[in-house]
Amino acid sequence: MPVEWAGSGPGLLVTIDRGGGAGLRTQLEEQLRTAIRAGRLAANEPLPSSRELARALGLSRGLVQDCYAQLQAEGYLTSRPGSATRVAAGVVSPHEGPAPEKSSAERVRHPVADFQHGVPDLGLAPREEWAWAVQKTLRTAPNAAFDYGEAVGVRALREVLASYLGRVRAVAAGPDDLIVCAGMQQALGLVVGALAAAGVRSLAFEDPGSGANVTDLTAAAGIAAVPVTVDESGLDVGALARSGAGAVFVTPAHQWPTGVVLTGPRRQALIAWSRATGGVIVEDDYDAEFRYDRDPVGSLQGLAPDCVISLGTVSKSLAPALRLGWIVAPPRLHPALARGKWRADRGSPGLDQLALAALLESGRYDRHLRRVRAEYAARRETLIAALHRHAPRLAVTGLAAGFHAILHLPPGTDDAAAVERAVIEAAAARGVGLYGMAKMHAQAVPPKPRLIVGFGNTSRSAIEAGIEAIADLLNPPLRRG
Ligand SMILES: Cc1ncc(COP(=O)(O)O)c(C=O)c1O
Known part of the structure; x- marks a missing residue:
C-alpha cells in the first residue's frame, strides 16, 4: 500500500x-x-x-x-x-561516505585506483549494526556499567569473545585469559612491556614484516628487536633459533606482508622451539577472518596455549576507528599485562566493549563478516581476472587470505628497490597508487622486486581500471631467441 x-x-x-x-x-x-x-x-x-x-x-x-x-x-x-x-545534518551514505583525509588525498593523487593495503573498505563498516548495538547497550546496561570497569576488560565481552574465538579460531581460552585493549597496536605494546618485565631481552620479528613498528615498541621497553627471514613456508624457525631471541612476533594466518601461510611443519617447529628454549610466541592473528581457497587454519595459540600469546583486533573485520582488540595470554603473564593496561588507560571504553559483546552475541558480527567476505572475495576474483587478462605472465602470490596480493615484478638491471620505485612512479603518473615490498625489509633487500597490492578499500571497477592502466609496467619482457 x-x-x-x-x-x-x-x-x-x-x-x-x-x-x-x-x-x-x-x-x-x-x-x-x-x-x-x-x-x-x-x-x-x-x-x-x-x-x-x-x-x-x-x-x-x-x-x-x-x-x-x-x-x-x-x-x-x-x-x-x-x-x-x-x-540531521551531515548524514552520508555508508557506501559514498567521506573517506578519512589520507584516503581522499590518495584519491586525488591516484584518481584511477589506489591499491593501498592494510585498510578494509570503510564504506562497508557496519554503521547500522553498530548503532543497534550501542543503542541496546544504552538501553539495557546497568548504571554500574558507566563506572570505571576492570582494566582487563568488561567481563561480559571477555566471556562472549572467549567462546567466539574458541569456535571460530580454535583459541583455547576462558574469560580470565583475555585482556581487552585498543587494537593490536596497544596489545603488542603491552605484551612487549610484560615480556621485558619478565626478563626477555630481545623480540624477533618477521622480515619482511612490521619491523619499524616492532622496533619502535621494543626500544621504548628497553629490549632489542631482531629480524628473522621469512621464506615460502613462513618464518625461518632455524634462523629464529640461531638468533637467540627470547620471544618472537609472527603473523601465521597470513604473513604480513608476503601473504604466506605458516605451514604445518613450521608451526610444529616453532612450538618445539618455544618448548625447548622457553621462548614466547606472540601471534598476530591478523587477516584470519578473511580466507578464501584453503581450509581454515586455526590459531597457533590453540595448539600450545602455554607458549603462545595471541593478539586480535576488529580493525579489519569492523573498522580501525573502533580501536578494540584483545590479548589471549598464559596466566603467568596476566598480572604484568593487567598492570600495563591499568597504567595506560584504566581499561578500554566499557560501553563500546558491551556493544561489541552485543554484536557478537546476536550473530550480527558473523552476518557482517559473511557479507564483507563475499565482497572481498569478489574483489579478489576481479584482481585475479584483470591480472590474467592484462599481465598473464606475472607471478602472483599471497592471495589465500586477507585483502592484498604480492605481484612479483620482472627483475631489472637495477636493485629491487629501484625497480619497484620506477614502476610505482610510472603508475602514479597514470593515476594508479602502488606500494613496494623493499621498504618492508629490515635486512638486505633480496633481488626480487615485488608490489603489495591491496584491494580492501579499492572498488571492483577501480581494480579493473587500475590494472588495465599499468599492464605494460607489470608484464615481463618476452625473451627472444
Ligand atoms: C600486521 C598487522 N596486524 C594488525 C593490524 C591492526 O592493528 P590495530 O588493531 O592496532 O588497528 C595492522 C594494521 O595495519 C597490521 O599491519
Whole structure:
C-alpha cells in the first residue's frame, strides 16, 4: 500500500507492505534511512509529527515514535523539545561516505585506483549494526556499567569473545585469559612491556614484516628487536633459533606482508622451539577472518596455549576507528599485562566493549563478516581476472587470505628497490597508487622486486581500471631467441 504524507515538509512516498516478511517498523525505518541517505530528505528538513505520520500510514503512533527514536539514536534525525523532528545534518551514505583525509588525498593523487593495503573498505563498516548495538547497550546496561570497569576488560565481552574465538579460531581460552585493549597496536605494546618485565631481552620479528613498528615498541621497553627471514613456508624457525631471541612476533594466518601461510611443519617447529628454549610466541592473528581457497587454519595459540600469546583486533573485520582488540595470554603473564593496561588507560571504553559483546552475541558480527567476505572475495576474483587478462605472465602470490596480493615484478638491471620505485612512479603518473615490498625489509633487500597490492578499500571497477592502466609496467619482457 503506497501512502504519501503531506505534513509540514514536502510529501514523501512511503510504501508499507503489510503482507511482506519485514516488520512494519523495520520497513518504515529502512525507508526513512534510505530517503535521508539518498538526499530525498535533506538536512534540517522537518518530518511530520508522529501522530500525523501514523494516521497517514495507518500505523500506531507508538510505532512511529519508536522508529523516530531509533533513527535519532543512529544519528539520522534530531529533535529538540517543542520543535519538529528533523533530518540531521551531515548524514552520508555508508557506501559514498567521506573517506578519512589520507584516503581522499590518495584519491586525488591516484584518481584511477589506489591499491593501498592494510585498510578494509570503510564504506562497508557496519554503521547500522553498530548503532543497534550501542543503542541496546544504552538501553539495557546497568548504571554500574558507566563506572570505571576492570582494566582487563568488561567481563561480559571477555566471556562472549572467549567462546567466539574458541569456535571460530580454535583459541583455547576462558574469560580470565583475555585482556581487552585498543587494537593490536596497544596489545603488542603491552605484551612487549610484560615480556621485558619478565626478563626477555630481545623480540624477533618477521622480515619482511612490521619491523619499524616492532622496533619502535621494543626500544621504548628497553629490549632489542631482531629480524628473522621469512621464506615460502613462513618464518625461518632455524634462523629464529640461531638468533637467540627470547620471544618472537609472527603473523601465521597470513604473513604480513608476503601473504604466506605458516605451514604445518613450521608451526610444529616453532612450538618445539618455544618448548625447548622457553621462548614466547606472540601471534598476530591478523587477516584470519578473511580466507578464501584453503581450509581454515586455526590459531597457533590453540595448539600450545602455554607458549603462545595471541593478539586480535576488529580493525579489519569492523573498522580501525573502533580501536578494540584483545590479548589471549598464559596466566603467568596476566598480572604484568593487567598492570600495563591499568597504567595506560584504566581499561578500554566499557560501553563500546558491551556493544561489541552485543554484536557478537546476536550473530550480527558473523552476518557482517559473511557479507564483507563475499565482497572481498569478489574483489579478489576481479584482481585475479584483470591480472590474467592484462599481465598473464606475472607471478602472483599471497592471495589465500586477507585483502592484498604480492605481484612479483620482472627483475631489472637495477636493485629491487629501484625497480619497484620506477614502476610505482610510472603508475602514479597514470593515476594508479602502488606500494613496494623493499621498504618492508629490515635486512638486505633480496633481488626480487615485488608490489603489495591491496584491494580492501579499492572498488571492483577501480581494480579493473587500475590494472588495465599499468599492464605494460607489470608484464615481463618476452625473451627472444
Ligand atoms: C600486521 C598487522 N596486524 C594488525 C593490524 C591492526 O592493528 P590495530 O588493531 O592496532 O588497528 C595492522 C594494521 O595495519 C597490521 O599491519
